[in-house]
Structure formats: structure tokens, C-alpha cells
Amino acid sequence: MFNQETAVAPVGVGPELLSGVRWVDAEEIMEQAVTRSVWGMATSIDIYHCDPQTIRDADKIRQFVVELCDLIEMKRFGETQVVNFGEDERVAGFSMVQLIETSLLSAHFANQSNTTYLDVFSCKPYDSNVVATFAQKFFGGTECLVNVNLRY
Numbered sequence: 001m002f003n004q005e006t007a008v009a010p011v012g013v014g015p016e017l018l019s020g021v022r023w024v025d026a027e028e029i030m031e032q033a034v035t036r037s038v039w040g041m042a043t044s045i046d047i048y049h050c051d052p053q054t055i056r057d058a059d060k061i062r063q064f065v066v067e068l069c070d071l072i073e074m075k076r077f078g079e080t081q082v083v084n085f086g087e088d089e090r091v092a093g094f095s096m097v098q099l100i101e102t103s104l105l106s107a108h109f110a111n112q113s114n115t116t117y118l119d120v121f122s123c124k125p126y127d128s129n130v131v132a133t134f135a136q137k138f139f140g141g142t143e144c145l146v147n148v149n150l151r152y
Contacts, residue, residue, distance in 0.1 A: 038152055042149045048143040
């Protein structure tokens with residue numbers, strides 16, 4: 001069930017794109033996660049106009065995962081999987097999966113649009129704005145859209 005109270009204002013994108021959503025800050029979301037004893041937090045981050053060289057480099061993507069996990073204090077489980085595939089140019093690009101002790105990180109990097117689609121799910125609360133800001137900077141994106149759902 002989507003809870004409109006858990007949407008985070010997008011970085012670099014005006015709220016007019018998501019009319020009807022009540023914006024709250026990441027600190028409030030983390031507080032809700034703890035006080036409501038939610039199962040976890042799921043954050044979807046779409047980063048537009050990314051640096052093509054970065055999103056097409058498997059080693060850079062692996063570096064991003066290590067740095068992100070260190071930043072939000074998530075313990076990685078196993079190696080980061082990075083696979084380049086897609087026969088249709090519209091969706092071709094790398095996909096990444098990283099298990100973490102509290103769930104997983106995943107992303108797809110679309111070559112044609114130079115867009116990063118990052119998902120972070122964890123049973124341990126984390127600051128979604130920290131994740132979005134770090135990811136947007138790392139991948140060189142000019143706009144970022146963030147949505148957070150608390151999972152019960």
C-alpha cells in the first residue's frame with residue numbers, strides 16, 4: 001500500500017510533476033520507520049542526464065556500491081553483480097545487484113537515455129536524501145526524482 005506521506009521531494013525536479021503528494025523530509029521518514037516498526041524502507045531514485053562514461057563502466061558501478069554501502073552503513077553480502085545486456089537499445093545497459101545484510105540494492109543504467117534507476121530496500125532505516133544526493137553526484141546526473149515507501 002502506497003503511503004503518500006512517505007514521498008520525498010525530488011532533487012532538481014519540481015513538485016508539480018507529482019501533484020497530490022505531501023512532501024516530507026528524510027529525517028521524518030526515518031523517524032516514522034522506527035516509531036511504526038515498519039518492515040523496511042524502499043527508495044526508488046531516478047537520475048537523469050547521467051555521465052555516459054560512468055554508467056557504462058562496470059568498475060565505476062562497483063565502486064559506487066562500495067562507497068554507498070560505507071556511507072549509509074550497510075554491510076555488503078557477497079560480490080556486486082554487474083551485467084551488461086539488452087537487445088533493445090531503449091533498455092540496453094548495465095544492471096547491478098548487491099545483497100546487503102538487511103536486504104538489497106539494485107539498479108539499471110539505461111544507455112539510450114543516460115538514466116540511472118536505483119532501488120534501495122533495507123530493513124534498517126537510512127537517509128534517502130543522503131543516498132539520492134550521493135548517487136546523483138557520483139553518476140553526474142542533472143535531475144533526480146526520489147520516492148520512498150515504508151513497507152509494513
